[in-house]
Amino acid sequence: MSATDFSSLPLTSELLQTLNDLQYSAMTPIQAQSLPAVLNGQDVIAQAKTGSGKTAAFALGILAKLDVKRFRVQSLVLCPTRELAEQVAEEIRRLGRSQHNIKVLTLCGGVPSRFQTLSLEHGAHILVGTPGRVLDHLQQERIDFSELSMLVLDEADRMLDMGFQDDLKAIISATPESRQTLLFSATYPPQIEKLAGSLMQEPLRVTVESEVQHSNIKQQFYKLEGTPREQAAMLLLQQFQPESCVLFCNTKRETHELYQTLKANGFSVLALHGDLEQKDRDQTLVQFNNKSARIMVATDVAARGLDITALDMVINVQMAHDSDTHTHRIGRTGRAGESGLALTLVSHQDDYKLSLLQDEISEDIHLLPLPDHAVLQQPPAKALMVTLQIQGGKKHKLRPGDIVGALTRNDQIPFDKVGKIQLQSMWSYVAVERSLGGKALQILNNDKLKGRSFRARSL
Known part of the structure; x- marks a missing residue:
C-alpha cells in the first residue's frame, strides 16, 4: 500500500468508497502531508496554491470527525468570497454523500439573510461562509459555537488582504479554545504568521512548492513596443483562438475599459470585478463556465477562489504587482494534469516586476514580438x-x-x-x-x- 493511498488513512469505509466512486485515485502532495496530522487532531498550517487539492484535505478532516447524531455546529470554514464558500460547501457535500443527514449551510453576503436565519433555526453540522456574514449572524446570537471542534481558515492571506482581520478575531474569540484549527494560505506573509501564532497550538507547517503544480503550464512573454494593451490582447486572442480564456487587469477601471473594447470589436466577452452586483457576478460565472462566452476579463480579487474549470489560457494584460499573484493567476489554467498556456504583456515600465519574476522562474524569460496585425482581419469566434x-x-x-x-x-x-x-x-x-x-x-x-x-x- 502506497503512502499516497487514501486507504492508508484512518477513514471510514464509507468515506473511502466515496473517494473511490469520485475517482480520487491518490492523495495530492498537500493531502499526503497534511491529512495524517489533521485526522490526528493536530493544528495545521498548509501553504499551497489553488488547485492543489487543499479543499479535500480539510473536508475529509471535517467529515471524519463529524458526529451526525449531534445536531450542533461542529465545524466552521471561513472563506474570502461567496464563490469560494459555495465551492467548498459543494465539495464537502460531495465527499460526505455516504453519511446520511449531514447539513452543510453556507452563510455569505449578497443574498438575503432571512433565509439563512431560518436555516440556522433548524440547525446545521457544518457552516461555510464569509467573515462578514458569519459575524453578523453571530452578533445577532443566531449561531452557537459552544460545540465547535474544528475551525478552518481557507485562503487566509486573501481574507487579510480584503480587510477581514477584525472580523476574524471577533469570530475566533467566540469559538472554544479546545478546537482544532486549520489554516490554508497560498502565501505566508508576516501577518499570516502573526495570526497563526495567536490562534494555533504547536501547528504542523506544510508547504507545497508551486513549481511542481505549474510544470504543465507554458509561459510566454510579449513585448508591447508601443502597441496599446487592448490591441495587443486582441492580437493574442485572435492568434491563439482559445475556447476559454481569462484576461487579468489590475484595476476595476482597466477591466471595464478592456471589456468594452473587446465587446465593441465583436469578441465573446464577459467582465468580473468588484462593482458588479452579486446576481450579475453569478450570471457571469454561469455563462463562462458553461461555454456561453469565450473570454472573461477580471481583477485579481474578483477571480480569487473561483471554480473555473477547463481554462485553456490566461493573459496578463497588466503584469501582477507581485510574483505570488502572478503564480496564482497562471494557476487558473493547466489544472488536473491538463496543459495550459499563460501569456503576459510587458512594457518598459514593467522592467522591475519582470526582474522580480525572473528570480522566481527557473527558465530564462525571453520577450517575444506580438502576432502580425493581419490576424485581426478575421472575425472573432463565437461561443459554442x-x-x-x-x-x-x-x-x-x-x-x-x-x-x-x-x-x-x-x-x-x-x-x-x-x-x-x-x-x-x-x-x-x-x-x-x-x-x-x-x-x-x-x-x-x-x-x-x-x-x-x-x-x-x-x-
Missing part, C-alpha cells in the same frame, strides 16, 4: 453555447432531469446539444448549443416543468 435562465429553482423542486426532459422530449433537441445545468434557490440555468438557443427558449416558455409554467429568457 448560449445560456437560458429559468425563473424557477430548488425552492420550486426543479431538478436537472426536469429541464433536460422538457428540451429533449420527442427529439425536439438532441441530448448532446444540451450543456451544463445549474440550479440555484430561485433560478435555473441551462446551456444549449448556440444554433438551438431560440428553439430551446420557445420550448421552455411554452412547455411545463413539474406541471407548472415558468418564464425563461436568454442571457
Whole structure:
C-alpha cells in the first residue's frame, strides 16, 4: 500500500468508497502531508496554491470527525468570497454523500439573510461562509459555537488582504479554545504568521512548492513596443483562438475599459470585478463556465477562489504587482494534469516586476514580438453555447432531469446539444448549443416543468 493511498488513512469505509466512486485515485502532495496530522487532531498550517487539492484535505478532516447524531455546529470554514464558500460547501457535500443527514449551510453576503436565519433555526453540522456574514449572524446570537471542534481558515492571506482581520478575531474569540484549527494560505506573509501564532497550538507547517503544480503550464512573454494593451490582447486572442480564456487587469477601471473594447470589436466577452452586483457576478460565472462566452476579463480579487474549470489560457494584460499573484493567476489554467498556456504583456515600465519574476522562474524569460496585425482581419469566434435562465429553482423542486426532459422530449433537441445545468434557490440555468438557443427558449416558455409554467429568457 502506497503512502499516497487514501486507504492508508484512518477513514471510514464509507468515506473511502466515496473517494473511490469520485475517482480520487491518490492523495495530492498537500493531502499526503497534511491529512495524517489533521485526522490526528493536530493544528495545521498548509501553504499551497489553488488547485492543489487543499479543499479535500480539510473536508475529509471535517467529515471524519463529524458526529451526525449531534445536531450542533461542529465545524466552521471561513472563506474570502461567496464563490469560494459555495465551492467548498459543494465539495464537502460531495465527499460526505455516504453519511446520511449531514447539513452543510453556507452563510455569505449578497443574498438575503432571512433565509439563512431560518436555516440556522433548524440547525446545521457544518457552516461555510464569509467573515462578514458569519459575524453578523453571530452578533445577532443566531449561531452557537459552544460545540465547535474544528475551525478552518481557507485562503487566509486573501481574507487579510480584503480587510477581514477584525472580523476574524471577533469570530475566533467566540469559538472554544479546545478546537482544532486549520489554516490554508497560498502565501505566508508576516501577518499570516502573526495570526497563526495567536490562534494555533504547536501547528504542523506544510508547504507545497508551486513549481511542481505549474510544470504543465507554458509561459510566454510579449513585448508591447508601443502597441496599446487592448490591441495587443486582441492580437493574442485572435492568434491563439482559445475556447476559454481569462484576461487579468489590475484595476476595476482597466477591466471595464478592456471589456468594452473587446465587446465593441465583436469578441465573446464577459467582465468580473468588484462593482458588479452579486446576481450579475453569478450570471457571469454561469455563462463562462458553461461555454456561453469565450473570454472573461477580471481583477485579481474578483477571480480569487473561483471554480473555473477547463481554462485553456490566461493573459496578463497588466503584469501582477507581485510574483505570488502572478503564480496564482497562471494557476487558473493547466489544472488536473491538463496543459495550459499563460501569456503576459510587458512594457518598459514593467522592467522591475519582470526582474522580480525572473528570480522566481527557473527558465530564462525571453520577450517575444506580438502576432502580425493581419490576424485581426478575421472575425472573432463565437461561443459554442448560449445560456437560458429559468425563473424557477430548488425552492420550486426543479431538478436537472426536469429541464433536460422538457428540451429533449420527442427529439425536439438532441441530448448532446444540451450543456451544463445549474440550479440555484430561485433560478435555473441551462446551456444549449448556440444554433438551438431560440428553439430551446420557445420550448421552455411554452412547455411545463413539474406541471407548472415558468418564464425563461436568454442571457
